[in-house]
Amino acid sequence: MGEIKEKKEGFFKRLLDKVEVVGNKLPQPVTLFAILMGVVLVLSWIFGGVTVLKPGTGGASGLEEQFITVQNLLTKEGFQRIFTSMVDVFASFPPLGLVLVVMLGIGVAEHTGMIAVALKVFVSKVPKYLITFSIVVAGMVSSVAADAGYVVLIPMGAAIFMGMGRHPLAGIAAAFAGVSGGFGANFLPTGLDPMIAAFTEPAANLIDPNYTVNPLSNWYLMAASVPLVGLAGTWVTEKIIIPRLGPYRAEEGLEIEQHSNDVSRGEKKALLWSLISVLVMIVLVVVAIVPENGLLRGEVDPLTGSASFTPFYNSLVPIMFLIFFVGGLVYGIAAKTIRNDKDVSDMTAKSMSTMGLYIVIAFVAAQFVAYFNWSNLGSVLAVKGSEGLNAIGFTGTPLLVAFILIVSLVNLVMGSASAKWALLAPIFVPMLMLMGYSPETTQAAYRIGDSYSNILTPLLPYFPLVIVFAQKYVKNVGIGTLISLMLPYSIAFMVVRIPMFVAWIWMNLPLGVEGPIYYQP
Numbered sequence: 001m002g003e004i005k006e007k008k009e010g011f012f013k014r015l016l017d018k019v020e021v022v023g024n025k026l027p028q029p030v031t032l033f034a035i036l037m038g039v040v041l042v043l044s045w046i047f048g049g050v051t052v053l054k055p056g057t058g059g060a061s062g063l064e065e066q067f068i069t070v071q072n073l074l075t076k077e078g079f080q081r082i083f084t085s086m087v088d089v090f091a092s093f094p095p096l097g098l099v100l101v102v103m104l105g106i107g108v109a110e111h112t113g114m115i116a117v118a119l120k121v122f123v124s125k126v127p128k129y130l131i132t133f134s135i136v137v138a139g140m141v142s143s144v145a146a147d148a149g150y151v152v153l154i155p156m157g158a159a160i161f162m163g164m165g166r167h168p169l170a171g172i173a174a175a176f177a178g179v180s181g182g183f184g185a186n187f188l189p190t191g192l193d194p195m196i197a198a199f200t201e202p203a204a205n206l207i208d209p210n211y212t213v214n215p216l217s218n219w220y221l222m223a224a225s226v227p228l229v230g231l232a233g234t235w236v237t238e239k240i241i242i243p244r245l246g247p248y249r250a251e252e253g254l255e256i257e258q259h260s261n262d263v264s265r266g267e268k269k270a271l272l273w274s275l276i277s278v279l280v281m282i283v284l285v286v287v288a289i290v291p292e293n294g295l296l297r298g299e300v301d302p303l304t305g306s307a308s309f310t311p312f313y314n315s316l317v318p319i320m321f322l323i324f325f326v327g328g329l330v331y332g333i334a335a336k337t338i339r340n341d342k343d344v345s346d347m348t349a350k351s352m353s354t355m356g357l358y359i360v361i362a363f364v365a366a367q368f369v370a371y372f373n374w375s376n377l378g379s380v381l382a383v384k385g386s387e388g389l390n391a392i393g394f395t396g397t398p399l400l401v402a403f404i405l406i407v408s409l410v411n412l413v414m415g416s417a418s419a420k421w422a423l424l425a426p427i428f429v430p431m432l433m434l435m436g437y438s439p440e441t442t443q444a445a446y447r448i449g450d451s452y453s454n455i456l457t458p459l460l461p462y463f464p465l466v467i468v469f470a471q472k473y474v475k476n477v478g479i480g481t482l483i484s485l486m487l488p489y490s491i492a493f494m495v496v497r498i499p500m501f502v503a504w505i506w507m508n509l510p511l512g513v514e515g516p517i518y519y520q521p
Contacts, residue, residue, distance in 0.1 A: 041073050097317070277326050
């Protein structure tokens with residue numbers, strides 16, 4: 001039996017090594033995205049004019065037929081759009097502003113020494129066997145703060161693992177798995193819940209005009225997924241990733257700040273003042289969102305009857321920046337690592353200097369994403385794939401599982417959760433309602449498929465950023481390296497989340513608040 005196990009482990013290791021080698025033979029991310037830009041332009045020319053019926057229009061819907069057509073970008077109008085929009089496309093690339101703004105605050109917190117000391121205290125207080133689990137779970141919970149987990153938690157995972165004497169890439173992998181592979185699983189409601197429900201309800205209304213979808217209709221299932229995904233992520237990290245990476249040896253030429261594991265009395269005192277300042281900031285935020293007329297509350301939401309939290313959700317990035325900046329500033333003053341205002345500006349500038357490569361990658365990635373969206377290639381692919389799945393003739397639970405797998409494949413070429421659901425919901429929500437499954441069930445299946453493959457696609461907007469974080473510790477990290485690290489997590493999350501979903505349906509448990517499994521016409 002032991003020999004069989006060793007052969008299986010040896011085969012899996014060779015497979016991951018092969019994935020890494022093949023993946024790393026791909027061009028560097030900047031070049032790869034530039035090539036993909038050209039590929040999209042050529043495909044838009046080849047398939048220009050291909051048309052599909054827009055889901056939810058025509059036929060039994062009673063709505064006028066609308067069509068989605070592949071747009072040829074190699075035309076006079078296409079060239080004009082490319083050149084006149086280039087600057088705006090780059091400036092409005094969602095991850096760019098988020099990353100740079102949060103990194104300004106993190107730069108002060110990092111270079112004053114606050115983050116290093118906080119991590120040393122964290123490692124000393126949390127049992128070693130819980131640290132990996134804590135990082136994976138923290139990644140999932142971080143979606144409350146939109147995409148800030150990518151910027152904050154992933155480099156923090158590397159620093160925590162390095163402080164424990166482990167390979168920092170294993171910490172990056174564990175954090176990335178939680179933040180992106182566990183996407184949607186959360187103990188707390190997030191901005192994703194109402195956004196997804198906003199597409200589900202109109203799709204359900206095609207069958208039942210009076211049907212309403214509660215934004216928290218998947219909450220119970222998503223919350224119950226957190227410990228399961230956390231355990232799966234911990235097992236992959238401890239049993240596969242750490243043994244495969246082995247001990248870490250810093251390469252020559254890499255500037256990695258080394259910190260003593262001891263925390264001095266002065267550092268503890270400075271950290272205490274820093275934590276007090278962070279708590280004050282959090283209290284101020286709470287005061288701004290709890291009252292109905294709070295500074296970060298919006299207009300009255302007709303669904304809930306209370307003032308909307310939209311201004312708060314839209315302010316999460318500046319809030320994150322201020323928390324790190326104020327915490328780092330107070331620590332630096334107390335620890336005397338900040339002596340004047342020049343020190344602060346130098347720290348923010350140093351933080352920005354490390355983001356040069358990411359800014360270049362973001363430029364070409366933003367152009368590629370824009371070309372892909374303008375061409376409608378992703379939308380047409382999604383509709384064609386959905387029609388093919390429908391034609392197979394699956395029913396019931398097999399159809400739900402097949403739908404999850406299709407979503408995970410579409411996710412590799414179409415990153416936006418809302419854009420994919422806008423296309424898929426009008427097809428699958430009515431179809432499964434007619435089979436007796438509620439819109440909430442179809443929505444939950446979609447959210448599972450839209451999670452575990454995130455960590456495998458270079459088209460994820462934050463994928464290049466994770467590579468930049470990893471190259472801080474290993475210079476030759478490429479796309480193949482990252483995919484080979486994340487593939488075991490993707491498989492593990494798929495293996496645990498799909499059976500859990502099927503078992504949930506079998507036991508007929510409510511998916512969330514007003515979240516039934518079945519639909520009675």
